[in-house]
Amino acid sequence: MRRAASFLIPTAIITLYYLFWMGLLAMLLARYPAAREFFPVGGLGDLVGADTDSFEPVYSHVEETVLAPHGPFRLALASIGAAVLILPVSWVYFITSRTKEVDSSFVQTIVIMPIVVTGISMIVLNSLALAFSLAGIVAAVRFRFSLDQPSHAMYIFVAISIGLGAGIGALGVAMVISMAFVYAMLIIWKLQYGKIMSGPFFSLLTRRSRSEEDY
Structure with a gap:
């Protein structure tokens, strides 16, 4: 009962959180249609409609928007x-963490990383030269961050994905990535998937009897 409540309450809060921001964005775009060019939405359309057989700029519309006078404002909204x-x-990390003490530096990293990646994505855009320059700078700095648990790598990848989505103007895609990861992690945590190897399904799947503890 307690675990069910600990699953339903955070899920409801997170769902209301997503609905609030989606409703706010929809209301602003409906009331001020001219402000659509300021919001980082619609960038995926340029990617889908691009010619993959050529090296022409993919995000031509996004690039023009970023280089426009209101480009910094668009970058601020994307961030x-x-x-x-x-x-x-980050809330899911708190909920599903197996220890009471969490790594504060890791949490701060996954919160700040999408903002940094958003800025980098808008700076690099489709410039191959800038991309290689950035890679050289990162290699020179020799940035290292040790992960205590393998699951931490998933949070890093999600943070990077959200930053890339916001940076290319596809904030809707970033929202789908965020929601899919959050709900998947909550469901896996609730079901304790992979932790308890019991029940007829796992017995049939692994061909392992219930009395057998180890393979």
Whole structure:
């Protein structure tokens, strides 16, 4: 009963959180249609409609928008969107953490990383030269971050994905990534998937009797 409540309450809060921001964005776009060019949405359409057989710029519309006078404002909105979408991911880390003490530096990293990646994505855009320059700078700095648990790598990848989505103007895709990861992690945590190898299904799947403890 207690575990069910600990699953339903956070899930309801996170769902209301997503609905609030989606409703707010929809209301702003409906009331101020001209402000759509300021919001980092619609960038995926340029990617889907691009010619994959050529080396022409893919995000031509996004690039023009970023280089426009209101480009910094669009970058600010994209960074805010990335921060909004990464917060539920950090909450899931708190909920599913097996220890009472969490790594504060890791949590701060996954919260800040999408904002940084958003800015990098808008700077690099489709410039191969800038991309290689960035790779060289990162290699020179020799950035290292040790992960205590393998699951921490998933949070890093999700943070990078959200930042990339916001950076290319596809905030809707970033939202789908955030929501899919959050709900998947909550469901896996609730079901304790992979932790308890019992029941007729696992016995049939692994051909292992219930009385057998080890293979």
